[in-house]
Every structure is written in C-alpha cells, then in structure tokens.
Amino acid sequence: KNKEAVSTTPYRLRKRLPAPGLYLESESEYSASCSEEEEDQQEVNTVLSGQKTPAKTKASCVPPPRNTLPRKNKKDKMSNLVEEYFEAHSSSKVHTSDRMLQKLRKRRLDQQTLHDLLKKAPLAYAAEIKDLNQQHESLFSKWMLQLHLGFNIVLYGLGSKRDLLEKFRTSVLQDSVHLVVNGYFPSITVRSILNSITEEVLDHIGTFRSPLDQLEFIIKKFREDSSLELYVLIHNLDSQMLRGERSQQILAQLSSLPSIYLIASIDHINAPLMWDQAKLSLYNWLWYETTTFKPYVEETSYENSLLVQQSGSLALSSLTHVLRSLTSNARGIFRLLAQYQLENKDNPSYAGLSFQDFYQKCREAFLVNSDLTLRAQLTEFRDHKLIRTKR
Known part of the structure; x- marks a missing residue:
C-alpha cells in the first residue's frame, strides 16, 4: 500500500485557506490573531499543494458573513418614511372645499326678509320649552330675596335668556329704578353705562376726566344717600365689548355696592375665565342654570350673515338702539348735527361742521351749557361710531 504523505507542520501553524464562495470584503476583515499566524506561516513551506484545510479551522478565523444588504435597505426605507412625514406636514396649503355660498344662484335676502322667514319657522318642542321657562319664572321671588341679601345673580345655559330677563323686569321691577344694558x-x-347712571339716575350734568373718576363719583353718591337703589340687568355680560379687564373691573366694583343689584346673563363657554379671585369676591355671584333652548335672534341681529345682502340696514338698526339709550339733550345734539348734514349733502365743497359753529348752535338750542359737555357727548358719539372727527 502506498503511504499518503502527511504534513508535519504543527496544527497551530497551518495556513488557513478560505473555502471558495465565502464572503470576503478585504484583508482587513481578518482578525489580528489571523494576521499574526499568517506572518508565522511565511517561514513554513511544507504544506502540500493538494492538502485541504480542515473545515473546523476554516471557520475559526474567517469572520461570519454580514447581512448588510437587508440592513441597508431597512435604513433607506426608514429615511424615506421620515422625509415623507416632514414633507406632508411642512406644506402650508390648506385644502378646503370649493362649495361656497357665493356660488349659489339664489340671490341674498335683506335683513328684514330673513328676520320674517326665521320668525315663521316653527319652534320644535314648543310645549316643553314653555314648561321649562315657566319653571325658571317661578324663581323670580327667590332672586329678589337673594339680591337684597347681598348677592348678585348670573344666568347661564343653552339658549337666549333675553326674554327671561325681560319678563323678570316687567313683572318684578316695574316700580323700581332699573337700568337695562344690551351687552x-x-x-x-362701559362709559355709556356710567353715563346712564350719572345722568338718568343721579341727575348729574357734567363731564369726567376718566371712567375711574366717574366710578368714584357714583360710589360716593350711593354711599351718601342710602335711599338710592338701582337694579342693573345686563344681557350678555361676556360680550366682546364688555369682556375686557377694565370693563369687568368697573362693573365688579359697581356690583359690590349694597344698593346696586346686578343680574346678568352669560353665553360663552369660557366666560368664567374673565374673573379672577378679586373680581369674583366683588361680584359675589349666585349661579343659576337657566337653559331656555330659545334662538339667539336679537343677540345675532347685529352680526353680518352670509345669507343677508350687505346694506345700511344694520347700521340704521344700531343707530336706533343707541338713540334709545341717550338722554333727551344728547338726542337733540345728534338731531341737530344730522339736520345740518342733510342740508349740505348736495354741497360738493362741504367738509364738515367746525366745533365752534356746532357749539354755538347747541348753545342757541339750550342743549349744552359748556364746551366740555359738548366734547364729552361727541366723544360718546365717536365711541359708538356714529360720527367721525378730524383736525
């Protein structure tokens, strides 16, 4: 028998030959121990050309194959998802529907026509709503008792509470001095509210430097005369014109007087956020949930509607409500100014009426006794956006 040649090279020094088909990236893939063994093997040349390296030693120094391709695809996929997310959220365009009221072929209605149509619309659950409001009206005597005990009353709930407060005024406050504020x-x-108190209730003729001075005057008068009593009813105390910090502070100080009784309604869900602890202590509220389910017809009559053709009817309606709240002298001043405006409407060179000429006309009509009174009245007209002035 022919004896096979056996290598005498120690097992530790045998050259490690990679099997064909194994994944090799570069020589740097080998470990440091393999490199040292290869340097030692340069001195050993006794390995036969046909000798096969055992499978056990082949895998000892060859690094395990790396599954880098799927991992790379996974990273690319994640980066694409991140980019798509930020691209989707970085767009400032808001996609909305193009179905608008302007594209309707029906022409818009005037304010009075829309009001008449809404009035003819049947009210759902009319009998149940009537019973509910009768339950609220049964609390009128209780409200009066609590007002005289030093509390103020605030009404909240779904639906307009204007009719409920009006029923309270006509049935309970008919023989009492009261002031109604349409918030x-x-x-x-707030200046117009203070003017109504000083002129209509206190019969004071004069001007004040600021609403705070006017408030101090009112507080002083009510504290000096204990026989003075005033009921103040405010519709929508949380309205846009009265929800300011200054207005709420003045109204809260007024309501804290023992002889001023305040009953108000609120409709905004966040209305209590107007008051901090100091204002709440001044108001001293008793809260009543008075859900009426009635539509806000009067409260929304001054808002511009997309269903209504824009005209001067809204401004005329506002002017009517302002004139109702003015004193007789203030109405006379405005009437005098309106007459002069109408007389000169066809004059192309008419640039307005000077203050001195207007003051002279008001003095001749016994409407004012000083220029300060006229300036204060014109300031109120300007606050109500009834007139415009220029220097």
Whole structure:
C-alpha cells in the first residue's frame, strides 16, 4: 500500500485557506490573531499543494458573513418614511372645499326678509320649552330675596335668556329704578353705562376726566344717600365689548355696592375665565342654570350673515338702539348735527361742521351749557361710531 504523505507542520501553524464562495470584503476583515499566524506561516513551506484545510479551522478565523444588504435597505426605507412625514406636514396649503355660498344662484335676502322667514319657522318642542321657562319664572321671588341679601345673580345655559330677563323686569321691577344694558350691542361701552347712571339716575350734568373718576363719583353718591337703589340687568355680560379687564373691573366694583343689584346673563363657554379671585369676591355671584333652548335672534341681529345682502340696514338698526339709550339733550345734539348734514349733502365743497359753529348752535338750542359737555357727548358719539372727527 502506498503511504499518503502527511504534513508535519504543527496544527497551530497551518495556513488557513478560505473555502471558495465565502464572503470576503478585504484583508482587513481578518482578525489580528489571523494576521499574526499568517506572518508565522511565511517561514513554513511544507504544506502540500493538494492538502485541504480542515473545515473546523476554516471557520475559526474567517469572520461570519454580514447581512448588510437587508440592513441597508431597512435604513433607506426608514429615511424615506421620515422625509415623507416632514414633507406632508411642512406644506402650508390648506385644502378646503370649493362649495361656497357665493356660488349659489339664489340671490341674498335683506335683513328684514330673513328676520320674517326665521320668525315663521316653527319652534320644535314648543310645549316643553314653555314648561321649562315657566319653571325658571317661578324663581323670580327667590332672586329678589337673594339680591337684597347681598348677592348678585348670573344666568347661564343653552339658549337666549333675553326674554327671561325681560319678563323678570316687567313683572318684578316695574316700580323700581332699573337700568337695562344690551351687552350684545356692537358699540356698547362701559362709559355709556356710567353715563346712564350719572345722568338718568343721579341727575348729574357734567363731564369726567376718566371712567375711574366717574366710578368714584357714583360710589360716593350711593354711599351718601342710602335711599338710592338701582337694579342693573345686563344681557350678555361676556360680550366682546364688555369682556375686557377694565370693563369687568368697573362693573365688579359697581356690583359690590349694597344698593346696586346686578343680574346678568352669560353665553360663552369660557366666560368664567374673565374673573379672577378679586373680581369674583366683588361680584359675589349666585349661579343659576337657566337653559331656555330659545334662538339667539336679537343677540345675532347685529352680526353680518352670509345669507343677508350687505346694506345700511344694520347700521340704521344700531343707530336706533343707541338713540334709545341717550338722554333727551344728547338726542337733540345728534338731531341737530344730522339736520345740518342733510342740508349740505348736495354741497360738493362741504367738509364738515367746525366745533365752534356746532357749539354755538347747541348753545342757541339750550342743549349744552359748556364746551366740555359738548366734547364729552361727541366723544360718546365717536365711541359708538356714529360720527367721525378730524383736525
């Protein structure tokens, strides 16, 4: 028998030959121990050309194959998803429907026609709503008792509470001095409320430097005369014109007087956020949930509607409500100014009426006694956006 040649090279020094088909990236893939063994093997040349390296030693120094291709695809996929997310959220365009009221072929209605149509619309659950409002009306005597005990009353709930407060005024306050404030009116101001108290209730003729001075005057008068009593009813105390910090502070100080009784309604869901702890202590509210389910017809009559043709009817309606709240002298001043405006409407060179000429006309009509009174009245007209002035 022919004896096979056996290598005498130690097993540790045998050259490691990679099997064909194994994944090799570069020589740097080998470990440091393999490199040292290859340097030692350069001195050993006794390995036969046909000798096969055992499978056990082949895998000892060859690094395991790396599955880099799927991992790379996974990273690319994640980066693409991230880019798509930010691209989708970085767009400033808002996609909305192009179905608008302007594209309707039906022409818009005037304010009075829309009001008449809404009035003819049947009210759902009319009997149940009537019973609910009767339950609220049964609390009128309780409200009066609590007002005289030093509390103020605020009404909240779904639906217009204007009719409920009006029923309270006509049935309970008919023989008492009371002031009604329509807070939903677009040009109502706290100054106009203070003017109504000083002129109509206190019969004071004169001007004040600021609403705070006027408030101090009212507080002083009510504290000096204990027989003075005033009921103040405010529709929509949380309206846009009255929800300011200054207006709420003045109204809260007024309501804290023992002889001023305040009952108000709110409709905004975040209305209580207007008041901090100091204002709440001044108001001293008793909260009543008075859900009426009645539509806000009067409260929204001053808003511009997409169903209504824009005209001067809205401004005329606002003017009517302002004139109702003015004193007789203030109405006379405005009437005098309107007459002069109408007389000169066809004059192309008419640039307005000077203050001195207008003051002279008001003095002749016994409407004012000083220029300060006229300036204060013109300021109120300007606050209500009834007139425009220029220097």
